[in-house]
Amino acid sequence: MNATTQMNDAILQVDHLSMKFGGLVAIGDLSFTARRGEITALIGPNGAGKTTVFNCITGFYKPSEGMITLNRADGSTYLLERLPNHEIPARAKVARTFQNIRLFSGMTLLENLLVAQHNKLMKASGYTVLGLFGFSGYRKASAESMELARHWLEKADLVDRADDPAGDLPYGAQRRLEIARAMCTGPELLCLDEPAAGLNPKESAALNDLLMDIKHNTGTSILLIEHDMSVVMQISDHVVVLEYGRKISDGNPQSVRTDPRVIAAYLGVDDEEVETVLTEVGDEDVIEQLDIGPDAAHGPGTSSSYLAGPVTDTVGHSDGERVTVSKGASKAAQVDARANSPRKPSERATAKPTGKSSTAKPRGGRK
Amino acid sequence: MAVTVSRESDSVATPTQRALKEAFYAGAIALGLFVLFIGLKTGQNMSNELVLTQRWGLLAAVVIATAVGRFLYVAYGQPFMANQKIANVATGLLPASVGSRFFTLPAFIVAVVAAVLLFLFNSSLAGWVGAEPAGYLQFLRALAVIYLLACVIYYFRAFIHANFTKLGITALVLYPILVVAVLSLNAWSIAGGLQGSLKWVDNFGIQILIYVMLAWGLNIVVGLAGLLDLGYVAFYALGAYAYALLATQYGLSFWILLPAAGCMAALWGVLLGFPVLRLRGDYLAIVTLAFGEIIRLVLINWREVTNGSAGISGIPKVSFFGLMTFNVSDPNYIAKVLHIATSSAYYKIFLYYLILGLCLLTAFVTIRLRRLPVGRAWEALREDEIACRSLGINTTTTKLTAFATGAMFGGFAGSFFAARQGFVSPESFVFLESAIILAIVVLGGMGSLVGIAVAAMVMIGGTEALRELDFLKQIFGPDFTPELYRMLLFGMAMVIVMLWKPRGFVGSREPTAFLKERRAVSSSFTKEGHG
Incomplete structure (x- = not known):
C-alpha cells in the first residue's frame, strides 16, 4: 500500500487479519501478499484456518480485525472486509470455488456457466425490462455469454456434456466445472479451495494444466488451498504456510519445502520424523514428551487394534495422550522454541534418540 | 437367518x-x-x-x-x-400392454353404437323404463362417451404427447364455443345452449383458470426461487380488495385497476420480502403463513374501509374495453350493439377469455423470465444460495423480485376474481386457499407450467365434478352429498400422486439454454430449495 510499484505488484494484501469465533482464534494476526499473475498457495494441516482465510477474503465471514486489500488491474483498490458478500465477485472481481463442491446440480453445465455471467447479462437485459420485450441488445449479449461459456467448457474438457445436468458429472469433472464457472465471472483473483481433493493422479495433472493455462492466458492470479503437494510444488510461485491460524512460513516452494518449521508442522511427516528434525535442531524436552507418549503396549501401536489391550487401559490412555498432543500441538512452535535456545553440542549428542523411534508412533496411523 | x-x-x-x-x-x-x-x-x-x-x-x-x-x-x-x-x-417380445388390450376396435365400435343409441332414444327410453333406471342409463351413456374419449386419446397418445402445449391452448380457446355448440344441439336451441353453458364455462372453465393463474404465480416463488410461501392468498386478497375498493369508491375502470392491483400486490410482496429475507425453509414458511393471516384479519377488523366480514358488494362488471358493457340496462349493452338475443352467458364467456388471456400472459412472462438472467438466478438460488453469492448475484434483490413477480400475478388474479364475483369478503381468502394453491404447485411438479395446469384441472375440476355425481344418490340414498367428500378425495388423490410420482406430474426440468440439444433434466438432480 505504501509504494505504487508494490501496489501494482500485489493483487491481494492481507494485513493483520484475525478471525475469532467466540473464544476460538481461527486466524491470528495473519499477513501475506499475493502477487499479480502468480499462483499463491495457502497450505497447512487440517484445521489450520485456511478455509477461514478464504471465507474472509470472499466476504462469507467478516474478519474480527485486519485489512484485506485488493488492487485491480485498472488501479482501483477495494477493501474486501468492507464490501458486502456479493459485491466482492461483482466489483472486486474475486471468484472462488468451494471445498465441498457447490454446483447448481439441477441445471445443465451451460446454465451453470450462464448463471456465473449474471451481472453482465443483467445489465444487457436492461435489468430484465428490455430483455422481457426481446430487445436485440440482450440477444447479442446472450450469444456472447454462450460463446464464453463454450470457451470455458472447452478449456475444462466438458463441452460434450454441456447439456447434461451438473449433478450427473463425475467428481473430477465437477471440480473442473466449478473452476470454469468461477472463470466465467471474469475474475482477476481466483480463489480455489482444495481443487485437487478427491482427484486421481491423471485428473490432478489435467487440473495443473488447466490452472497453468488460466495463469498464462487470462492474467488471472490464483490463490489456492491445497493438500496435494504435487499440485502445490509444481504450479505455485509462492507458498504461505499456516498452522493453528498463524503463518509459519512464506516464500517460494523450494524455501518452504526445506523450512524445518514447515516440515515439522505439516508436510506429511510422522512423529518419528518430527523427532529427527527436532533432534537436529537440538530439542530435548520435546523428545522426552514424545517418550511419555503412548507406547506400543497401550496404544494402537504394532497391532493397530484397540482390542489388543484392556479397554480401560486404552480409554484411560487416550485421555493422557490427548493432553500430550495438545501440549506439543504446534510443532512449528516447538521447532522455534528449540532453535532460539542455544544448546551445547554434547547435549545434543546425548539427546540423540537411538532406538526411540520404535516407541513413538506415527500420527497418521492413529488418525 | x-x-x-x-x-x-x-x-x-x-x-x-x-x-x-x-x-x-x-x-x-x-x-x-x-x-x-x-x-x-x-x-x-x-x-x-x-x-x-x-x-x-x-x-x-x-x-x-x-x-x-x-x-x-x-x-x-x-x-x-x-x-x-x-x-x-x-x-423376445413383451406381452401386449394393458392399454392395447383394453382399447380394442370391437369394444370401440360397441361403445360408439351404445352411445349413439342412448343419445338418440334418450327421451323415449326414459319414458319406457321409468325415472329411476333412466338415471342408470344416463350413467351408462356417460361411461360410453368417456370410453370413446379415452380410446381416442390412447390411439393418438404419441401425437398428443408431442404437441401437448399447442393442443392444450387450442382446446382451451375452443372450450366455450364447443360447450355452447354441444348444449345447443342437445337443447335444440342456441338460447338454451347459452343458458346451459353458464355452469360449464363459469364453474369449470373460469374457476379452474383462476387457480391455474394463481398456481403459476406461486410457481415463480416456490417452484423457481425455492421460497416456500404459505401466505400466497394474501396477495390474491390484496388484488381483490384493491379492485373492489377503488372500483366502488372511485368508479375506476377494470382496465386501469388490473395493473394497479398487480402493482399493489407486488409492492406488498416486496414489503413482506424485506423482513423475511434472512429466514430460510420452515421459518420462512411460518412467517409467510402469518402474513397471510394478518392480511385476512386486517380485512375483517378494519371495518371503516373494508366493511369487515360483510365484505364489499356491488363491484362493477368488466366492460369490453369500454366499447360494450354487460349490464342489460346500459345503452351499449352487448346484445343491443350486436343485435343478438339477451343472455347472461356472454359475460361469462367474455370473462373466460379474459382469464385465459391473463393465464397465457402469466405463462409467457414466466417462460421469458426463465430464459433471462433473473430467472436463471432464481433457479440457481433454489439450487444453492451460497454459490450464488460467490458468483456475485445479489440474493436480496433476486429474492425480492421473485416475491414481487409472484405477488403481482396473485394481484391480477385477485382483481379478476373480484370482478367476476361482484362481491368480496375475507372468507374467500382463508389459509385453505393458500394450501390448495401450494398443493397444486407441488402436485403439478415444481417449476413445470404444464404439470401445474394439469394439476389445477384435476384438483379444482375434480372437486367441481363431484357436484355432478347425482346418480350416486341412487346408490347411497338421497342423503348422500358427494361434494362433502371432496376434501377426503383431495387428500387421497394427493397421497396417490405422491406415491406414484413423488416430484409431481412433470418432475423433470426443461433447461433454459442449450448448446447442442435440449434434454430435460431429471428430477433426481434438482433441489426443492430451502428458502
Missing part, C-alpha cells in the same frame, strides 16, 4: 395362500380403523340427546370389500403385473 427362512416359506406358499393371508390382515386393519368411524354414528334426536347408531352391516361391507380387494390384487393383480414385465422366450 430367520428372515431368509421366512422369505423362502413365502415363496413356497402359492399366490392364493398368500393372498388369503394378506386379505385377512387387510380386513383386520380395516376393521380396526373403521370400527369407530363407520361402525358407530353419533347423532341427535328430537330432544337434543346424543344417540348412538350402530351400523355393523355397513362396517362389515367395508371390511369385506377391503379384504376382497386385497385378495384380488395379490392373487391376480400382482402376478399379472409381474407377467407384463417378462418377455416371451420364443419371440
Whole structure:
C-alpha cells in the first residue's frame, strides 16, 4: 500500500487479519501478499484456518480485525472486509470455488456457466425490462455469454456434456466445472479451495494444466488451498504456510519445502520424523514428551487394534495422550522454541534418540 | 437367518395362500380403523340427546370389500403385473400392454353404437323404463362417451404427447364455443345452449383458470426461487380488495385497476420480502403463513374501509374495453350493439377469455423470465444460495423480485376474481386457499407450467365434478352429498400422486439454454430449495 510499484505488484494484501469465533482464534494476526499473475498457495494441516482465510477474503465471514486489500488491474483498490458478500465477485472481481463442491446440480453445465455471467447479462437485459420485450441488445449479449461459456467448457474438457445436468458429472469433472464457472465471472483473483481433493493422479495433472493455462492466458492470479503437494510444488510461485491460524512460513516452494518449521508442522511427516528434525535442531524436552507418549503396549501401536489391550487401559490412555498432543500441538512452535535456545553440542549428542523411534508412533496411523 | 427362512416359506406358499393371508390382515386393519368411524354414528334426536347408531352391516361391507380387494390384487393383480414385465422366450417380445388390450376396435365400435343409441332414444327410453333406471342409463351413456374419449386419446397418445402445449391452448380457446355448440344441439336451441353453458364455462372453465393463474404465480416463488410461501392468498386478497375498493369508491375502470392491483400486490410482496429475507425453509414458511393471516384479519377488523366480514358488494362488471358493457340496462349493452338475443352467458364467456388471456400472459412472462438472467438466478438460488453469492448475484434483490413477480400475478388474479364475483369478503381468502394453491404447485411438479395446469384441472375440476355425481344418490340414498367428500378425495388423490410420482406430474426440468440439444433434466438432480 505504501509504494505504487508494490501496489501494482500485489493483487491481494492481507494485513493483520484475525478471525475469532467466540473464544476460538481461527486466524491470528495473519499477513501475506499475493502477487499479480502468480499462483499463491495457502497450505497447512487440517484445521489450520485456511478455509477461514478464504471465507474472509470472499466476504462469507467478516474478519474480527485486519485489512484485506485488493488492487485491480485498472488501479482501483477495494477493501474486501468492507464490501458486502456479493459485491466482492461483482466489483472486486474475486471468484472462488468451494471445498465441498457447490454446483447448481439441477441445471445443465451451460446454465451453470450462464448463471456465473449474471451481472453482465443483467445489465444487457436492461435489468430484465428490455430483455422481457426481446430487445436485440440482450440477444447479442446472450450469444456472447454462450460463446464464453463454450470457451470455458472447452478449456475444462466438458463441452460434450454441456447439456447434461451438473449433478450427473463425475467428481473430477465437477471440480473442473466449478473452476470454469468461477472463470466465467471474469475474475482477476481466483480463489480455489482444495481443487485437487478427491482427484486421481491423471485428473490432478489435467487440473495443473488447466490452472497453468488460466495463469498464462487470462492474467488471472490464483490463490489456492491445497493438500496435494504435487499440485502445490509444481504450479505455485509462492507458498504461505499456516498452522493453528498463524503463518509459519512464506516464500517460494523450494524455501518452504526445506523450512524445518514447515516440515515439522505439516508436510506429511510422522512423529518419528518430527523427532529427527527436532533432534537436529537440538530439542530435548520435546523428545522426552514424545517418550511419555503412548507406547506400543497401550496404544494402537504394532497391532493397530484397540482390542489388543484392556479397554480401560486404552480409554484411560487416550485421555493422557490427548493432553500430550495438545501440549506439543504446534510443532512449528516447538521447532522455534528449540532453535532460539542455544544448546551445547554434547547435549545434543546425548539427546540423540537411538532406538526411540520404535516407541513413538506415527500420527497418521492413529488418525 | 430367520428372515431368509421366512422369505423362502413365502415363496413356497402359492399366490392364493398368500393372498388369503394378506386379505385377512387387510380386513383386520380395516376393521380396526373403521370400527369407530363407520361402525358407530353419533347423532341427535328430537330432544337434543346424543344417540348412538350402530351400523355393523355397513362396517362389515367395508371390511369385506377391503379384504376382497386385497385378495384380488395379490392373487391376480400382482402376478399379472409381474407377467407384463417378462418377455416371451420364443419371440423376445413383451406381452401386449394393458392399454392395447383394453382399447380394442370391437369394444370401440360397441361403445360408439351404445352411445349413439342412448343419445338418440334418450327421451323415449326414459319414458319406457321409468325415472329411476333412466338415471342408470344416463350413467351408462356417460361411461360410453368417456370410453370413446379415452380410446381416442390412447390411439393418438404419441401425437398428443408431442404437441401437448399447442393442443392444450387450442382446446382451451375452443372450450366455450364447443360447450355452447354441444348444449345447443342437445337443447335444440342456441338460447338454451347459452343458458346451459353458464355452469360449464363459469364453474369449470373460469374457476379452474383462476387457480391455474394463481398456481403459476406461486410457481415463480416456490417452484423457481425455492421460497416456500404459505401466505400466497394474501396477495390474491390484496388484488381483490384493491379492485373492489377503488372500483366502488372511485368508479375506476377494470382496465386501469388490473395493473394497479398487480402493482399493489407486488409492492406488498416486496414489503413482506424485506423482513423475511434472512429466514430460510420452515421459518420462512411460518412467517409467510402469518402474513397471510394478518392480511385476512386486517380485512375483517378494519371495518371503516373494508366493511369487515360483510365484505364489499356491488363491484362493477368488466366492460369490453369500454366499447360494450354487460349490464342489460346500459345503452351499449352487448346484445343491443350486436343485435343478438339477451343472455347472461356472454359475460361469462367474455370473462373466460379474459382469464385465459391473463393465464397465457402469466405463462409467457414466466417462460421469458426463465430464459433471462433473473430467472436463471432464481433457479440457481433454489439450487444453492451460497454459490450464488460467490458468483456475485445479489440474493436480496433476486429474492425480492421473485416475491414481487409472484405477488403481482396473485394481484391480477385477485382483481379478476373480484370482478367476476361482484362481491368480496375475507372468507374467500382463508389459509385453505393458500394450501390448495401450494398443493397444486407441488402436485403439478415444481417449476413445470404444464404439470401445474394439469394439476389445477384435476384438483379444482375434480372437486367441481363431484357436484355432478347425482346418480350416486341412487346408490347411497338421497342423503348422500358427494361434494362433502371432496376434501377426503383431495387428500387421497394427493397421497396417490405422491406415491406414484413423488416430484409431481412433470418432475423433470426443461433447461433454459442449450448448446447442442435440449434434454430435460431429471428430477433426481434438482433441489426443492430451502428458502
